[in-house]
Every structure is written in structure tokens, then in C-alpha cells.
Amino acid sequence: MLRLYFFISLMCLVKSDTDETCPSFTRLSFHSAVVGTGLNVKLMLYTRRNWTCAQVINSTVLGNLNVTKKTTFIVHGFRPTGSAPVWMEDLVQGLLYVEDMNVVVVDWNRGATTVIYNHASSKTKKVAIVLKGFIDQMLVQGASLDDIYMIGVSLGAHIAGFVGKMYNGQLGRITALGYKEPLGNIDFYPNGGLDQPGCPKTILGGLRYFKCDHQRSVYLYLSSLRENCSITAYPCDSYRDYRNGKCVNCGIPQKESCPLLGYYADNWKEYLKQKDPPMTKAFFDTAKEEPYCIYHYFVDIITWNKNIRRGSITIKLSDRAGNITESRINHEPAVFQKYHQVSLLARFNQDLDKVATISLVFSTGSVIGPKYKLRILRMKLRSLAHPERPQLCRYDLVLMENIETVFQPIPCPKLLM
Template sequence: MNNKAYATETLLLAHYGKNDQSGVGIVYNDERAIMNLTFNPSKETKVIIHGYKTTEGKFWVHDAVSELLKHSDYNVIVVDWKRGAEMVYPTACANARTVGAEIAVLLTKLQQLRGANLMTFHLIGSNLGAHIAGYAGERLRGLNRITGLDPSAPYFEYTDPRVHLDRTDAAFVDVIHTDIGRSFDFDFGMRSQIGHVDFFPNGGIFQPGCPSSKISGNLPGGIMELLNPGRHPGREKFMCSHRRAESLFIESINTKCPFDTFPCSNANELQRGDCLYGSGQIGRLGFYADKALGRGIQMLETTAKSPFCSYHYQVELSGESSINGRIILTLNGMKGSTGPVDLTGENKLLTPHQHFKTVLKSNVDIGMLKSLDVKYVETSKIINVAFDDDWKLDSFKIFQGSTQRTYNFCVKGSIVTSRTSKSFTPSRTCP
């Protein structure tokens, strides 16, 4: 198999009006074509780089272009290296370095021939495309930003920084890790911290709505379908967590939900909400990552399907009596309501004065919290022998991650009867 990368077919998608997109194909070193481009050096330039294989890649690229041009009148360049990417994986990895060099040549010629400024360029690369962006940035020195969407791990994890995307490749490097896997699982994405900010949605191991493991039944079919062209159900499941980084970034471009992230050290800390207290360190996953203060390792929880962005609330509660059942909360605010949210997801045993902490996530921006509705659903009648229908409350506290505000509720001694709901309002002081 030939290890040489094929010439990159680079496409500029120029924005000619609110609903009008068109573009022209050029080869990276064609000076005449570069001179004739409708490229505007006074505008920011977004460069999108697909990764290994292109069957799935073309869908996210199309969506990214559409959302970027909806956001602003950018120069948008799509790097098409499909002939080099459709080789066997080791060969595609070798081709990636050549493609990075070709992109560096193109951007240098845009500087020389069209007066472009590298500090207006933002490279966005998925899986192998993330490392290609790094190779381009390493050669250019002076690039503004690179976004890596779950950079590929095989052949890149635990290697010298020159081998993979790293924080020296641009003035700002942000990375979204969505498929770092578990031990003895088949992970596609890097787990190493390689950017100025590294986002690990839901801890980065696997994503809600995706299989929690690739080994049980999915691995053989997933690998076979991964090697064949076309969209297949097995491949979609196998690649689900890996591809989620693309979906999260695309949604972040134009959503009103801020994709707030927090300085968590691990997924358990995130699930308890202990790291939501990150005043001055809150980040923003995706398009606006460079506009937020958060750096280093950042985490957030997302939903299982689009829209993925959530608002985070830490719930901390305790009771004076023992219960075994589910706890359902509704948060009501100045702007709206979360609707009923099952905090436990399953029957939860709580003993007297045991503090239970978890994160409640909602797609709805409720604004300032006005009240909460508490519902307790006791478990089966077998357990009823040991537990009463009534839950006697002790304490209730809500912390709102987006505003960094704490709401205390005077609930001590209040009783919530199973399968009924009771409302409470926040109070500054409790008797």
C-alpha cells in the first residue's frame, strides 16, 4: 500500500448572502486559483478537516459549514483528503502528516498572495483531522486556534507531542474528548490532556444514548462495518461516542444554551455536583471555548439526544426518616420550569440524616429559582413492610451552576407522602 498522501482537494465555501452558499475547488498549491478565490482577508476563516474515512465525515462537515455560515459571514474552507483517509488506518495516519503540510502551504500562500493573517484562522479537525490541524499549526507557528474533536488515540496516545495535536500548535487549543473508553474496551479518542482546555463531557468515557461498551456484541460487527463504505447500524453504534464530539461542537455554534463546563477531576465528582462551585473557572465547551475563563480539565453533563446542552443544578438533601424509592423534582424559575426530573433513576435507600448529592440537568433555562416541587415514589409493597409512606424531610439545598447561586429551603420536619408532590420556596434564613 502506498504511504504517500494524495493531493488535497481544498474547497472554499464562500458566503454570498443569507441563504446562499457556493464554493470553488482548488489544489492547495495552485496560486492562480488562490488569487481568484472570493476569499476576504478581513474576515475570520474557519478550516474544517474531516478524519479517518469520509462516509460519516461528510455529514458533520456539511452541518458544520451550514451552522458557521448561519452564525457569521466567515471564510469557510473544507479540506477534502478522502483518498488519503480511505486507506487502511496505519496508512491514513502516515498520510495525515502530509495533509497537514499541504494545509500549511495553502495558508501560507493565502498570507503571501491575499494578505491573510494567521491570527484570524481557526482549524477544526475531527479524529485524525485533529492531528492534521496540529501538523499544520506546528509548521505555521502563529495560528490563532485549533479545535480537536475527539482526536484519534491509536498510534497517537502517549507519544511525543510532535506526533499528535498539542497546545503548542496554536495560540489556543481546545479539545473535546468523548470516547476515551474504559480498561479493556475499544476506545477511539485520546484521554491525555493535550490542549489549553480539555473538555470531557459526561466524564469522556462514553456518551448518554450510546453503548456503554463496544465489547459485548458490538465489537466484531462494528469493526467489520467500520472497514466498509456506507452507513450501517452497527457502525453507528460502534462510533456513537466518538462522533458525539462533532455533534456537540456543531450545536454549540448557534444554541442559546451556553454549554457551561466546570473544573472537575473525575466523573464521580461531576455526578455529585461537587465541582460546580467553579467561580472564575467556568468554561464553555465548543465554539465559544476561547471566550470563557475555564482552562485545564473541564467537564459537563449532557442529554442523550439533541439538544445536548444542559443547565446544571446540584441538589443536596437529607431526611429524618428512612426511605426506599425514587425522588422526583421540578424546579420552577422566573423564565420557566424544568418539568419533573427523576433524580435517582432507580429506587434509592436513604437513612436518617444521610446526605444525598447529585446533579440535576435540564435543557430549560429557568432563570432565578422561585420554587421546587418534591415528589417521593415509594418502592414495591414488599418493602412497605419496613418503610412508611411518609418521608420526613430534614434539609434541601439547590446550587445553580450557571449563576453560582445557592438556594436554601426550610423543609425541616415537613412530610412528603408517597406519590404526592409538595412545593417549597427558597428562604434566606430558616428558623
């Protein structure tokens, strides 16, 4: 079965070793991009024996590469200025931190450096042929295709795909950072896969306007290698359905676990085997800054207004230490009907272990006109990230429109949980 794992829609740029005694990533100038460069592929090996100082290897000299371990290839993409990718060193170190493996940086900067994108893309198959020759030699020495993992960024994802095709889809795994359309077994769409929070929205943002959204995929993948951030994604048909809380069943007890973004997405492959075809789109939201984690809660509200109320809810949580986190649930106006439960998906930048107080604000969004009340029979807060935590309730609340109501929640009776 073709085993591909694609990360979506963004990406692009490596700070190499400053020690001149160690091989470093090829650095070229904008002049080289203008006049063009001939293709030259350099493979640099990092292991836990040489974390920071690379060893140049090729199909005849495998160096310290241990064919009995996993080998991860990192393949960069288009380099219009000739600079080294700023994220490369962090990615190498992060991979080695989470697992004892071989990490091979595929430096094809002499070939990727050009101001004409088509000139770079025309060389991708040639790079793939070089990599196949190297992997063939690994196989001769006893390596297994199951242990080959390729991380491709932008045009590097195309190269990884070509290599995978040369082996009839038998590579252990491919992660592609930088493509919108669904192609893999799991395609992850952060914030819907388009504009990313924290990135410039207009050309006034300068160079970041052109590369920030695209580059974010790399940094989201990097976050998965850190201990303080596990980004959960939710299989869903659309971003709209995800935002409306229709696709979070994987996060509740007695259901399958939700897929994790990044390095540990592979843990979800057993569930993929049950699907036909084995493909899934997964959506999630992120914060605008590292480590990008968002924590999901459901806010269940039952109202007893005689008339239907339409509006949005802003919820704020605080703990006894003074930490405060807020979520504005305003993706689409909620419809509150008498004695009907409305379940709203709230997203917070912090995950408070013990919530001391909750505040709610109801708004219809109307600038002029009468102010309305929302009469709440019961409100319940439940964590998706930690379903084992006690659910919190409050009863008989009246929210005056645009007025913050603060209260202390109580544990929900078990019969309601």
C-alpha cells in the same frame, strides 16, 4: 503559548451540494477503499458571499478569501467507505451563521478512503504540508496566525496538530474531535468521555454501535452553534467528582464563569492564563437527543433522622403549563446524617423558568427488608444555570421510601440563600 482546544472522545462523517454547477466533496465507493487511492487535497471556500456553493482555492488562487477575517479550516478524518461526512454541511453553515469568516473545507478523501487505517494515517503529514503551503501564502497576503482556526475530526485532528506544530504553536486555535487523553488547554469529557446516551450499547445496534459514540463529539460541537443550547462544562479532576457535585464553584456568583463547550470555549482563555500549566479537564452530562443540553440544579437537604440513612433521591419538577422534568440522583448513594446538609447535583433535560410543584422519592435500593423514612428538616432547590433565580425551599417533610411526595415550594428566606 500553544493554544489548543481539544474536544473529547468521539466522532466521524458530509453531505455536499447537490447542484452540479458547484464544487462538491469527493465521493468515492467502497471499491475505492479496497483498492486504495492516491492522495489529492482539495480546498473548498465558503463565505457569507457563497454560503452553499463552494469555491475551489489553492496556494496560488485564494479566490474570495478575505485575509483580514478569521479563517476556519475543517479537516475530516478516516473514510473507510469513501462516503462524504454527513455533518459537514451543517458545520459550514453553523460557523458562517455565528460569525462572518472564511470557512475552508479540507477535502482529502482521496487519501483518507481506505479500509486500512494505517494507510490513511500515513498521509496525514502530507496533508499538513499542503495546508502549511496554503497558510504561508495567506500570510504573504497579510493574514495573521491569530486568525487561523482549525477544526480537526479524528485523523483530521492529527493533521491540525501537525500544522500547529509547524507554526510552533502560534495558530489562533485548534479544536480536536476524537481523542481521549488530555492534550489541550481545555479537554472536554461528555458523560465521562466514553459511552454516550442514546448510542447502542451492543453490537446488535449495527453500524451505529461502531461510530455513534465517536461521532457524537461533532454533533455536540454543532449544538454550540445553535441559539437554543449552550452546554456548560465544569473543570474537575474526575467525572466522579463532577457527578458528586464537587466541581461546580465556577457556576456561582463572585466566581469565574464556567467554560462553554464548542465554539465559545475560547471565551474561557483568560482564566486559563492564570493556571500553571494552562490546562484544564472539564466534565459535563448530555441528553440522549439533540440539542443535548442538560440543566444543573443543586438539591440541598438537611435531615433530622436519629440514625444515618443511605439512599438516592429522585426529584421531579413541573410548571403551571404542565411541563415536567425529572432527575434521578443515583450516581452514588447519599449519606444523610442528622442536621448535616447534603448537596446533590441534579441534571434535568428541561429548564423550567417557574417551578410550580416539586416531587421527591427516597430509595435505599433494597428489594426486600424494611421500608425507611427520610425526615427532611429543609430542602432547597437552586439553579446553577441561572443563579439569579429565586431559590426554592420546603420545610418539615417526611419521605416514605419509594413513595412520591408532591408539594409546592416557597421562596427561601434571603438569609438562607
